[in-house]
Amino acid sequence: MPNWGEMAPAAGGAPVTTPRDPARDAVRDELLKADYHRHDPSLQQRVYDWFMDRIDDALNAIAGDGTTGTTGLILFLVVAVVIAAALWWRLGAPRRAARTTPDVFGTAGPRSAAQYRADAERHAAAGQWAEAVREQMRAVVRGLEERTLLDTRPGRTADEAATEAGRVLPGHAADLTAAARTFDDIAYGERTADQAAYQLLRDLDQALERARPALATAPGGAA
Incomplete structure (x- = not known):
């Protein structure tokens, strides 16, 4: 079989010797042209295919295809970690779908409404508005509990307190809801507190201290 990398026919039919290395380089350069690679998969597709192949290998290994189940599980976990790291790098840290709102009193022990009010006034005098808002909202809820308009229940959030108190004091329901939203946004959100x-x-x-609960109406119309 002739070695066409070394010999090529001349125009007159006489063989012309071509060195091996230049012939190989010429073939390589020809194959590197874009026309030969227009249908090649993209880098992203190749990476995806590689990941899928590794997952298939891990699943086959777990099923006992040539390795022990423990080895396959380890391989699967390694691939999962790599994929998670790639997604984290590509998309960033996942955002929380919803903001967590702990109970209105936090981890502090039981205190009276008067104590919360005093602390709120002290923080306000120092221009510490976030702390003043937190203590004042706690004074509102504790004051309602002390008047038995709310039952004393640990774990209650500001929103829950506003909803429950709004049923007893319907004339202040909207203000209670707005206050709870303000408290949540400042205490657990990203809103900056201010004097307003x-x-x-x-x-x-102060308005709730003067408010009187709505009387429940019996089916016959008597209060």
């Missing part, structure tokens, strides 16, 4: 937010809660606290 503190004053909103302070005015509500």
Whole structure:
């Protein structure tokens, strides 16, 4: 079989010797042209195919295809970690779908409404509006509990307190809801507290002290 990399016919039919290395380089350069690779998979597709092949290998290994189940499980976990790391790098840290809102009193022990009010006023005098808002909202809820308009229940959130108190004091339901939202946004969200937010809660606290609960109406119309 002739070695065409070394010999090529001349125009007159006489063989012309071509060195091996230049012939190989010429073939390689020809195959590197874009026309030969227009249908090649993209880098992203090749990476995806590689990941899928590794997952298939791991699943086959877990099923006992040539390795022990423990080895296959380890391989699968390694691939899963690699995929998770790639997604984390590509997409960033996952965002929380919903903001967690702990109970309104937090981890502090039981205190009276008067104590919460005093602390709120002290923080407000120092311009510490976030702390003043938190303590004032706690004074609102504790004050309702002390008047037995709310039952004393640990774990209650500001939203729950506003909803329950709004049923007893329907004339202040909207203000209670707004106060709870302000408290959540400042205490657990990203809203910056200011004097207006503190004053909103302070005015509500004073109004609730004077409020009287709505009387339930019996089916016959008697209160």
